[in-house]
Amino acid sequence: MQVRDLAPADAQDIAGWRYAGRESTYDITDVITPEAGFHAVEHEGGLVGYCCFGPEARVPGVAEQEGTLDVGYGMRPELVGHGLGRAFVGTILAFGVEAFTPDRLRLLILDWNERSRRVAAALGFRQEASCTNDNGTFLIMVRSGAGGAATPA
Numbered sequence: 001m002q003v004r005d006l007a008p009a010d011a012q013d014i015a016g017w018r019y020a021g022r023e024s025t026y027d028i029t030d031v032i033t034p035e036a037g038f039h040a041v042e043h044e045g046g047l048v049g050y051c052c053f054g055p056e057a058r059v060p061g062v063a064e065q066e067g068t069l070d071v072g073y074g075m076r077p078e079l080v081g082h083g084l085g086r087a088f089v090g091t092i093l094a095f096g097v098e099a100f101t102p103d104r105l106r107l108l109i110l111d112w113n114e115r116s117r118r119v120a121a122a123l124g125f126r127q128e129a130s131c132t133n134d135n136g137t138f139l140i141m142v143r144s145g146a147g148g149a150a151t152p153a
Helices: 008-015 021-026 085-100 114-122
Strands: 002-005 038-043 046-053 068-075 104-110 126-133 136-144
Touching (some): 002 085, 008 046, 046 085, 068 085, 085 104, 085 114, 104 114
Parallel strands (some): 068 104
Antiparallel strands (some): 002 038, 038 046, 046 068, 104 136
16 A cells, blocks of 8 residues: 555545445545645555544544644555555555654544444554544553554554
8 A cells, every 4th residue: 555646536536435334524525625734545556545633533622633644545445444444544654654754643533433442452552532622532642653554552
């Protein structure tokens, strides 16, 4: 997998993705752009997801922290649950560490999203706090930014 620049065709594709059940909260309803900090993630020549860093990755109620890189991502709905999570998120984290050299990485994961919590824990994240807003309760998960994607905090 690799992170690359987001092309207009990627943004159009992502805008059409729809998740089932309560995962529909992850549906993108606005067009995402590279200017807003979004990138494409591809695997074997195909678009498998997107990622973003900084303000676009934060949810209302969570403040910016100096030295901490907020990381957000979404995987193509039909690929969710097929064992690609660690490689997908690990690739995104490695890109973020290389591009931004943060002291810490932070993920905001809805408390009911067990799959994402397991992937985060496997990649060395630990829960630091939680935040509740109109979209639900988010677990604030952090780890060191040093050493690449697989280094635990």
